[in-house]
Amino acid sequence: MDYVRFGNTGMKVSQLCLGAMGFGDNTSGFNEWSLSEADSRPVIKKALDLGINFFDTANVYSYGDSERILGKALNDYANRDEIVVASKVFVSMKKNKNQTNFSGFGGKVANDGGLSRKEIMFQIDQTLERMGMDYLDLYIIHRWDYNTPIEETMEALHDVVKSGKVRYIGASAMYTWQFAKANHVAEKNGWTKFVSMQNHLNLLYREEEREMLPYCDDAKIAVTPYSPLASGRLTRDWTAQTKRFLTDQTGNSKYDSTMEQDKIIVERVAEIAEKYDVKRAQVALAWLLQKESVVAPIIGATKESHLLDAMPALDLKLSAEDVHYLEEMYLPHKVVGAL
Numbered sequence: 001m002d003y004v005r006f007g008n009t010g011m012k013v014s015q016l017c018l019g020a021m022g023f024g025d026n027t028s029g030f031n032e033w034s035l036s037e038a039d040s041r042p043v044i045k046k047a048l049d050l051g052i053n054f055f056d057t058a059n060v061y062s063y064g065d066s067e068r069i070l071g072k073a074l075n076d077y078a079n080r081d082e083i084v085v086a087s088k089v090f091v092s093m094k095k096n097k098n099q100t101n102f103s104g105f106g107g108k109v110a111n112d113g114g115l116s117r118k119e120i121m122f123q124i125d126q127t128l129e130r131m132g133m134d135y136l137d138l139y140i141i142h143r144w145d146y147n148t149p150i151e152e153t154m155e156a157l158h159d160v161v162k163s164g165k166v167r168y169i170g171a172s173a174m175y176t177w178q179f180a181k182a183n184h185v186a187e188k189n190g191w192t193k194f195v196s197m198q199n200h201l202n203l204l205y206r207e208e209e210r211e212m213l214p215y216c217d218d219a220k221i222a223v224t225p226y227s228p229l230a231s232g233r234l235t236r237d238w239t240a241q242t243k244r245f246l247t248d249q250t251g252n253s254k255y256d257s258t259m260e261q262d263k264i265i266v267e268r269v270a271e272i273a274e275k276y277d278v279k280r281a282q283v284a285l286a287w288l289l290q291k292e293s294v295v296a297p298i299i300g301a302t303k304e305s306h307l308l309d310a311m312p313a314l315d316l317k318l319s320a321e322d323v324h325y326l327e328e329m330y331l332p333h334k335v336v337g338a339l
Contacts, residue, residue: 001051007222024062071131090142170196285313
């Protein structure tokens with residue numbers, strides 16, 4: 001495993017990140033396909049054994065259970081100073097709320113979700129307690145908060161960094177103008193700036209190439225794409241079905257409306273995989289890794305085999321012709337993620 005600089009910082013991360021959205025209580029109302037703690041721990045251990053040192057979760061994943069499971073396993077299996085741990089804040093922590101739109105607010109419950117100073121200061125302590133850790137390496141805002149001044153959010157995040165509870169801050173799933181505005185506000189006031197962008201990016205969804213990736217390239221911001229395999233759609237025949245495929249409403253809402261045009265791309269991934277005698281996941285990940293600002297795609301593995309399948313992507317080099325063949329049938333998609 002090679003370790004690379006995390007954007008314009010001195011921190012080093014593995015080129016693959018283990019995403020923990022699939023770990024936690026599957027009766028919580030968050031999703032139906034997540035793993036129990038007993039089933040999650042071998043996946044986390046395997047990631048460490050393979051040299052992965054970068055782990056990503058969020059407070060809302062299984063309403064805190066993902067943080068608890070990941071934190072406990074990492075504390076048992078790893079040296080804290082050698083790993084990079086990220087979590088997120090914004091979405092309502094009230095159970096059984098429809099998470100598809102990530103609106104961040106829990107109906108009539110006051111001060112539930114969002115990025116107010118009150119919420120950030122409360123949620124970072126809750127996250128650290130669940131994870132059994134003194135600090136996070138990376139604290140990410142899960143979405144843009146239209147109801148809180150960005151100055152309030154950025155100052156609160158700066159204060160969390162200065163308190164020692166967080167080392168760096170990042171953002172996820174927003175429009176480029178929002179991300180640029182946030183970093184401008186921070187720079188103008190001498191506050192901590194975002195060093196990473198966790199955005200929706202894969203061969204089936206490339207809208208981030210229009211503005212976000214050029215901005216991140218120019219500013220040397222680390223890009224850590226989520227859903228790099230399009231919720232598994234890039235790893236199998238279009239007609240294949242899995243439990244996640246059948247029950248993942250968030251994934252279905254992202255991709256179902258464009259299935260006809262996306263099927264052609266999935267077929268081309270299969271062709272390139274056959275050409276190099278590799279798995280389709282490796283082709284999809286290699287396509288991401290050849291992008292300048294992409295540091296570490298987030299692999300939402302729920303089996304040890306998912307990690308083993310992903311690792312060879314680090315050594316797979318696609319030709320310019322391969323990249324063109326994979327990309328040329330793409331058509332513009334409706335923006336999802338940024339709201």
